[in-house]
Amino acid sequence: MDVIALVGPSGTGKSHRALLVAHQYGADAIIDDGILIRDGKIIAGHSAKHEKSKIMAVRRAIFVLPGHAEEVREALEEMKPQRILILGTSENMTHKIAKKLGLPPISKLIHIEDIATKDEMAKAAFYRLKEGKHIIPVPTIELKPHFSGYLIDPIQSFFKKAPARRRRLGEKSIVRPVFSYYGKLSIDDSAVSAIVKRLIGEKEFVSSVGSVRVRHLMYGDEDRGIEVSCEVVLHYGKHIPTLIHETQQKIKEAIEYMTGMVVHHVNIVVRTLYVVNA
Numbered sequence: 001m002d003v004i005a006l007v008g009p010s011g012t013g014k015s016h017r018a019l020l021v022a023h024q025y026g027a028d029a030i031i032d033d034g035i036l037i038r039d040g041k042i043i044a045g046h047s048a049k050h051e052k053s054k055i056m057a058v059r060r061a062i063f064v065l066p067g068h069a070e071e072v073r074e075a076l077e078e079m080k081p082q083r084i085l086i087l088g089t090s091e092n093m094t095h096k097i098a099k100k101l102g103l104p105p106i107s108k109l110i111h112i113e114d115i116a117t118k119d120e121m122a123k124a125a126f127y128r129l130k131e132g133k134h135i136i137p138v139p140t141i142e143l144k145p146h147f148s149g150y151l152i153d154p155i156q157s158f159f160k161k162a163p164a165r166r167r168r169l170g171e172k173s174i175v176r177p178v179f180s181y182y183g184k185l186s187i188d189d190s191a192v193s194a195i196v197k198r199l200i201g202e203k204e205f206v207s208s209v210g211s212v213r214v215r216h217l218m219y220g221d222e223d224r225g226i227e228v229s230c231e232v233v234l235h236y237g238k239h240i241p242t243l244i245h246e247t248q249q250k251i252k253e254a255i256e257y258m259t260g261m262v263v264h265h266v267n268i269v270v271r272t273l274y275v276v277n278a
Contacts, residue, residue, distance in 0.1 A: 002083040003103050005094035008112025013124035014087045015135040017115060022085045025108070029081035030137060031097060034060040036072050037137060044075035049134050058260030062093060063100040073102050092224050092262050187259050189214040195258060196230055199251055200268075205243055207233040207274040217264060225262035228255070232268060236275040244268050 006021050008014050018030055030037040035045040046068060048060040056065075063069040076084075084103065088094035091109060098106055112121065193212040200209045210231035217224045228251065234240065248266040255263050 001081065001104055003086060003098055003106045004083065004108040004110065005086045005088060005091070005098075005106045006110045006112065007088055007091055007094060008116075008121075010089050011125045012112045012121040013116050013135075014112055015137055016124060017112070018085065018087055018137040021110060021115065025083065025085065025110075027081075027083040027085035029076075029079065029084045030087070031072075031084060031101070032087040032137060033057075034063065034068065035136075036075055038079060038081065043079060044072045047136065049136065055258075055260060059257065062096055062256075062260060064257050064260075069100045076101065076103075090224055096262060187261070192226065192228065192255055192259065192261070195255055196228060196251055199254055200230065200232060200247060203243075203247065205235050205238045207235055207272075209233075210271065225264045226255075227265040227267070228263065229267040229269070231271045233272040233274055234270055236273045240270060244270070 004025055004027060006014050006018065015032055018032055021027070022030055028038060029043075031045075033048040035047050036043045046060060048057040051057040051060050059065050060068065063072065086094045086097050086103075086106070088097060094106060094109070098104070116124075192214050196212045197209050200206055210233075212228065212230040215227045215229070217227060234243070248268060251266045252263045255261060
């Protein structure tokens with residue numbers, strides 16, 4: 001099984017071009033915003049565009065909600081596609097999705113800037129930001145059972161009609177999720193710090209927690225994830241490497257689950273061992 005990815009910021013037209021890219025590169029399945037698509041049908045998963053908040057939408061899109069990844073993995077094992085196209089807002093996101101679904105490493109990355117003009121991306125951004133409209137690369141009739149009560153229209157309502165040769169690649173549809181009206185979502189570093197302090201503070205072997213530092217790993221204007229560091233004081237008598245490793249993993253999982261952020265490193269420095277005299 002081969003895996004390729006289409007990468008670009010939110011609202012730049014990735015889903016609009018997904019079917020064309022899949023056709024061009026011979027991908028017989030698409031992973032887009034939490035759903036597995038094949039031959040114009042939703043095979044498995046649940047769309048992030050059906051969620052009622054942006055946080056839940058992000059968690060759905062990266063398959064961290066309970067049972068979501070397992071459902072899609074089972075469908076992939078049954079359908080055995082030759083090549084899968086994963087859509088994501090960053091390279092890290094697509095790699096994370098591939099890992100979560102147990103797929104091979106991504107063999108080719110395609111950036112939206114390479115297949116869309118600035119005017120086309122600006123037009124897509126306008127309809128995303130100003131009107132809250134999102135695209136899903138499946139026919140409208142396929143979406144109605146999944147999006148009851150949402151705005152669902154054929155793609156032609158705001159994009160020019162494609163030439164006949166492109167229409168044969170499949171119909172696309174528009175939905176307007178509830179969370180489109182919530183405005184921009186920002187998660188302050190203090191929220192991440194609070195998650196870390198709460199998790200570590202609950203450990204019986206921790207005497208106290210020092211300051212927590214959050215560093216954003218930037219690539220140009222793109223935030224590609226975070227690195228978290230903190231200092232702790234431990235009670236004497238436990239195997240420190242084992243405790244720290246388990247705590248690092250739980251912090252990483254908790255932050256990614258609660259915020260949708262990608263956590264690259266969790267650094268815990270043991271400053272002191274607290275010894276209680278009998």
